[in-house]
Amino acid sequence: MAWIWIALSLIMFVYLLQQLKKKKKNIPPGPIGIPILGHLHLLGKNPPHNLHRLARKHGPIMGLRLGFVPAVVVSSPAAAELILKTHDLVFASRPKSAAAEYMSYQQKNIIFGPYGPYWRDMRKICTLELLSSLRISQFQAMRAAELRLMVDSLKQAAELGEIVDLSARVSGVNGDMNCLMIFGRKYADEDFDEKGFKAVFTEVVEMSAKFNLADYFPYIGVLDLQGMNRRMKELSKIFDGFLEKIIDEHLQEKPEKKETKDFVDTMMAVMESGEAGFEFDRRHVKAVLLDLLVAGMDTSSTAVEWAISELIRHPRVMKKLQNELESTVGIDRTVEESHLNKLEYLDSVVKETLRLHPVVPLLVPHESMEDCTIDGYHIPKKSRAIVNMWAIGRDPSVWAHPETFSPERFSGSGIDLRGRDFQLVPFGSGRRTCPALQLGVVLVKLVLAQLVHCFDWELPNGMLPCDLDMSEHFGLVTSRAEHIMAIPKYRLTA
16 A cells, blocks of 8 residues: 555645646646646546537636646637647647557557657658559549449348448448458458457547546556556557458568559558668558558548438438539439539538537647747647647637538638648648548548438438437547438439
């Protein structure tokens, strides 16, 4: 027991020391914290909502203390611009976290990697070799084939009048497309762990977002009182074994015989060429592959789920989008990628969905690399900067009737998703903009357009559109709490 009292005494001493230092600085306003915990207890089960409520009282630049970690939460477009553009370089790094250490090979990936020469070089390789417009277009035929399989399967269900788990169908086709691009083949649950690919992947995403004492109380984090570090080590071994198997399979194949090289082929070629210009081995390849899985598997499918949910709840918007698709594509054929740039209302629907339901509502936290001043407030080095996109999307000074789903608000507005308009930056902005932005938007639009153009959707058991449950499940990716169960009605004449 003595070591517990020693640890608590040390924690209290460091806390008091921090409080004395803070009194000398003009720190951002915020709620009153409590000893040791600071403001952690105020985050609750749904931090984006609770931080939004606190920001309405304390302002769009709000100071918090999460355990021993100072934090600044921004909840307006102007405040987000200060973090993501004006002081972009200062906030270009990522904080250390146990999840990132265990799950991304000591933060050797792009999403959680600290800012520096290695991160810049690795991002450049990924952008040029994996996520360029040319590389994305090379997988166009594959995406079309997978979508045909989805449509044919749903058409069969429509003929039988079946209720389908639309969430599972969206997740399935998105997962298959990502696996084909990344690994060159689809993987069934039995190819992975006994729990199944999707179950383990979902646990990894959830563990990455859970509160971990080690991230906020480093002096007691090593004790692993929650058992989270132990579980993350186990999950890391499962994924490492899976990725090692994939790499070994690719080394036994001859990639030159493939029509289109998958991402593993490309990364292994970079590794074997020795042209990376920095240390680049299997650990780095696996870190990037895991990055691509995390960034691609849940984000796109979650965005489609939220979009189709809102369309089902708003039949007028659904019909308007179907009319655009009919006039642009025709009622006798499915949607092709060449149609996407002509579908302006579809673009507005996606933007409105990401405004109301940002897939990563708090973005991935940034970390300040030096002391700086934001709008007159002192932000110390090693502070976490949290951009609350959920709150920005509901700012009444920016959006008229912010709680209303209205794609028309984007007609002729010129607002895009690429990080220039800070009232809508679901993919981030500046140096930390998601490098897979273009691919993500293509996948969301393509799957959503196919579902809306090929089918009408009816809720089962006489449920009305307004009765559809829109509850959230907060995590690194905030998804629907409940799957969408619906009955498809085939619309096309062919």
